[in-house]
Amino acid sequence: MRYDTILSDVLKVADEASERVLHIYQSDFKVSFKGDESPITAADIASHEVIARGLRSISSDIPILSEEGQEIPWDERRHWRRFWLIDPVDGTREFTQRSGEFTVNIALIENGSPVLGVVTVPVSGEAYWGVVGEGAHKRDRAGHRQEIRVIEPRKPLRVVASKNHLNEETRAFIDGMGEHELIQAGSSLKFCRIAEGRADVYPRLGPTCEWDTAAAQAVLVAAGGRVETLNGEALRYGKQNLLNPHFIASSGWV
Structure with a gap:
């Protein structure tokens, strides 16, 4: 096609x-x-x-x-x-x-x-x-x-996170990334902020479903970014269980 x-x-x-x-x-x-x-x-x-x-x-x-x-x-x-x-x-x-x-x-x-x-x-x-x-x-x-297009990160790292779903596990992960600026956004806009160069990384250590991420993942990857599980594997779709594993969306340099 x-x-x-x-x-x-x-x-x-x-x-x-x-x-x-x-x-x-x-x-x-x-x-x-x-x-x-x-x-x-x-x-x-x-x-x-x-x-x-x-x-x-x-x-x-x-x-x-x-x-x-x-x-x-x-x-x-x-x-x-x-x-x-x-x-x-x-x-x-x-x-x-x-x-x-x-x-x-x-x-x-x-x-x-x-x-x-x-x-x-x-x-x-x-x-x-x-x-x-x-x-x-x-x-x-x-x-x-x-x-x-994504851009190469500068310091401090611009980390985008959910306004309504920022749990303690994700907050601890972000704190472990060192000096950073926290940018909060709703919905799939978090991926888009990275795709357009306004943020660097979006860690999600909480529940999401396949339909929550697929479209924006395509946009981000098309813009040069990555969306990977914590094991470094690409986030996959069409699974029996529609829940996503935890993942990190990034500009590719992070």
């Missing part, structure tokens, strides 16, 4: 989903809770529906795995060589707190690796996208597009 032939269409789908999410964000929305006590709103469902419909029109033969979609048995998923992996609203807690730091994430997975990723930011109108091996780009709120 030539990813450049579908990238603009995937970006359009993400933008449409972002518009739906923003409309609900600006309304008096209600918050419900799933079985694992994680929050969900009408924006999660609306975004899922827009993205699923859009991706099926782009590629009807590629299956879709979504945080808000129907649970798909492992016996079926295990045979997938290529699939879409989406998080309709990444950072629902940020959404409910009205911080603006939530994103819409769409990734294409091939043989366990994200090869294409699109991340849009509904409140700011920004977007990030990347194709591994072909580069990464950002669109600002004015619609201007530019190529983005």
Whole structure:
């Protein structure tokens, strides 16, 4: 598959989903809770529906795995060589707190690796996208597009961490890195900050799922960065257990 032939269409789908999410964000929305006590709103469902419909029109033969979609048995998923992996609203807690730091994430997975990723930011109108091996780009709120690339770290090290999920284990790991500047951001924006050269490393020693990281991982890797487990292995996708191991996302020099 030539990813450049579908990238603009995937970006359009993400933008449409972002518009739906923003409309609900600006309304008096209600918050419900799933079985694992994680929050969900009408924006999660609306975004899922827009993205699923859009991706099926782009590629009807590629299956879709979504945080808000129907649970798909492992016996079926295990045979997938290529699939879409989406998080309709990444950072629902940020959404409910009205911080603006939530994103819409769409990734294409091939043989366990994200090869294409699109991340849009509904409140700011920004977007990030990347194709591994072909580069990464950002669109600002004015619609201007530019190529983005990781940069070599300077001192103090700029460490990006979650606003809502900074646990003691991650905090201790960060403290062990020596002199640093802590930058806090929500959702998959943490990966994007590294991809655009505004941060150097993002350690995550807490629970995340595959759909939380895939799109932004593709953007970061396309920008020259890395996302690896604590054992130095690439973060993989399409596993039976959808939880990610602990990982470190970085500019590549860290």
